[in-house]
Amino acid sequence: MEIVNVEAISDTIIRDFLELHWGSTKMVVSSGSYDCTILDGFAALNDQARLIGLVTYIIHDVECEIISLDSIVEGEGIGTSLVHSVEKTAMDLQCRKLTLITTNDNLTAIAFYQKRGFRFSRILHNAVEQARKIKPEIPMTGNHGIPIIDEIEMTKRFNP
Numbered sequence: 384m385e386i387v388n389v390e391a392i393s394d395t396i397i398r399d400f401l402e403l404h405w406g407s408t409k410m411v412v413s414s415g416s417y418d419c420t421i422l423d424g425f426a427a428l429n430d431q432a433r434l435i436g437l438v439t440y441i442i443h444d445v446e447c448e449i450i451s452l453d454s455i456v457e458g459e460g461i462g463t464s465l466v467h468s469v470e471k472t473a474m475d476l477q478c479r480k481l482t483l484i485t486t487n488d489n490l491t492a493i494a495f496y497q498k499r500g501f502r503f504s505r506i507l508h509n510a511v512e513q514a515r516k517i518k519p520e521i522p523m524t525g526n527h528g529i530p531i532i533d534e535i536e537m538t539k540r541f542n543p
Contacts, residue, residue: 386468389424400434404453411514412484413507413534417450425468427461438465447473449483480540487533488525501537510534
């Protein structure tokens with residue numbers, strides 16, 4: 384596996400990957416509405432140079448926020464490698480923390496991030512209702528049959 388900057392990947396490949404995994408290139412969370420095709424990020428490529436993972440992020444002053452993270456195979460270190468790449472970039476840019484937002488149904492993501500040092504920083508009650516006004520294709524029910532209602536912000540702080 385090789386981790387590369389998204390600038391090394393064709394826009395079409397990035398767009399197709401996002402549409403496959405998120406239904407569109409638009410990500411709507413309480414921090415804003417983002418077109419992930421124009422965000423900074425990293426891609427994971429397999430030995431045949433095929434896209435197997437993608438992370439996008441944005442820098443807000445001294446905070447870095449992960450906007451999307453996907454890997455096509457779990458348990459092989461793809462997501463971990465992508466998050467580490469963002470962490471390194473954030474630290475190089477002297478960010479104080481790395482944040483992300485996930486939804487209350489995404490138990491796999493919640494566990495993944497906790498194992499990598501992220502902590503719950505706040506719960507945004509009924510936030511998904513607001514996001515659906517901008518992106519109505521967000522489903523009502525998610526993983527494990529759990530209604531998608533709240534957003535959970537998770538944060539990893541960096542030592543100064």
